[in-house]
Amino acid sequence: MEKNLAFADLLRLMDERSTAFQAAVAAAPSLEVQVPTCPEWTLFDLVQHLVEGRYKWAATVAAGPADAPATFSAPAAPREREALLTWFAGSVRELLDALREAGPDRGCWTWWGDSQSPQTSGAVARHQLQQLAVHTYDAQVTVGAPQPLSSQVALDGVDEFLTTCCAGTEPWPHKPVIVDYHATEGRSWRLWVSDGHTRTAELPQGTTADEAVERADVTAWGTAHELVMFFYGRIPAASLRTEGDQGILDQLHT
Known part of the structure; x- marks a missing residue:
C-alpha cells in the first residue's frame, strides 16, 4: 500500500x-x-x-x-x-x-x-x-x-527528506555507515551512506534494531515531527533517543 x-x-x-x-x-x-x-x-x-x-x-x-x-x-x-x-x-x-x-x-x-x-x-x-x-x-x-507538524505531514516529511536530501551521489569523506531512523508512529527507514552511493529504503513495519539483518552504526528514535525538525536543524541530535555513534548524525545533518 x-x-x-x-x-x-x-x-x-x-x-x-x-x-x-x-x-x-x-x-x-x-x-x-x-x-x-x-x-x-x-x-x-x-x-x-x-x-x-x-x-x-x-x-x-x-x-x-x-x-x-x-x-x-x-x-x-x-x-x-x-x-x-x-x-x-x-x-x-x-x-x-x-x-x-x-x-x-x-x-x-x-x-x-x-x-x-x-x-x-x-x-x-x-x-x-x-x-x-x-x-x-x-x-x-x-x-x-x-x-507540531501533523503525523500525516511529518511522516511524509521524513521519507521525503531521506530520499531527496540524503540519498544521492554527494561525496561522503568517511567510512561507509548505516543509519536507522524510527518514528514512534510506526514507520522506520534505513540509510546506507557511502561515497557517491548513498541510498535509503523504508524498513518493514515493526522492525527493531535487533531484528535488522545488518546492525546500524547509529539508530535514532523520535516522533516524525522530531525527526523532521532534526533533519532541518531545528533541534539537536540530543533531543532524540539514539544508540550507537551519534557523531555520524552530526556529520550527516550539519
Missing part, C-alpha cells in the same frame, strides 16, 4: 500550511522580530524567502523539463503587514496553480538531480509542502505558539 501522500493531498496541505503561516505572521508583534529557529532572519525576511521560493518553483514547474531553473519575476515586497500577507498568499496560489496545471508526472528541473526523488512536478509538490510546513513552524515559534 502506498504510504506517501497523494498529489491532491500535497496541494491541500500546502494550502492549509499557508493559512497557518499567515495566521502566525498576523499574530506577531512586529515584522522585525527575530525568528529563533532562523536567527539570521526577521519575520519579514522569512516571508520574503517563502514568497521568492513559491514564484521560483511555479515558474520552474510551468517550464517543464529543463537543464536549469526557470527565471521568474516576483512583485516587490510590501512593508505593510496586510499587504505582505496578500503578497504571500498570491505566491502560494501561483505555485498551486502551476502544480495543478502540470499534474504530478510532468518533468521539470530540480536541484536534487540523482537522488531517489524523481525530477517531476509531483516531487516538487512534496518538497514544497515540507518547506511550507517547517517555515510555518518557524513562524509559530516566533510568536510563542509552536504546533
Whole structure:
C-alpha cells in the first residue's frame, strides 16, 4: 500500500500550511522580530524567502523539463503587514496553480538531480509542502505558539527528506555507515551512506534494531515531527533517543 501522500493531498496541505503561516505572521508583534529557529532572519525576511521560493518553483514547474531553473519575476515586497500577507498568499496560489496545471508526472528541473526523488512536478509538490510546513513552524515559534507538524505531514516529511536530501551521489569523506531512523508512529527507514552511493529504503513495519539483518552504526528514535525538525536543524541530535555513534548524525545533518 502506498504510504506517501497523494498529489491532491500535497496541494491541500500546502494550502492549509499557508493559512497557518499567515495566521502566525498576523499574530506577531512586529515584522522585525527575530525568528529563533532562523536567527539570521526577521519575520519579514522569512516571508520574503517563502514568497521568492513559491514564484521560483511555479515558474520552474510551468517550464517543464529543463537543464536549469526557470527565471521568474516576483512583485516587490510590501512593508505593510496586510499587504505582505496578500503578497504571500498570491505566491502560494501561483505555485498551486502551476502544480495543478502540470499534474504530478510532468518533468521539470530540480536541484536534487540523482537522488531517489524523481525530477517531476509531483516531487516538487512534496518538497514544497515540507518547506511550507517547517517555515510555518518557524513562524509559530516566533510568536510563542509552536504546533507540531501533523503525523500525516511529518511522516511524509521524513521519507521525503531521506530520499531527496540524503540519498544521492554527494561525496561522503568517511567510512561507509548505516543509519536507522524510527518514528514512534510506526514507520522506520534505513540509510546506507557511502561515497557517491548513498541510498535509503523504508524498513518493514515493526522492525527493531535487533531484528535488522545488518546492525546500524547509529539508530535514532523520535516522533516524525522530531525527526523532521532534526533533519532541518531545528533541534539537536540530543533531543532524540539514539544508540550507537551519534557523531555520524552530526556529520550527516550539519
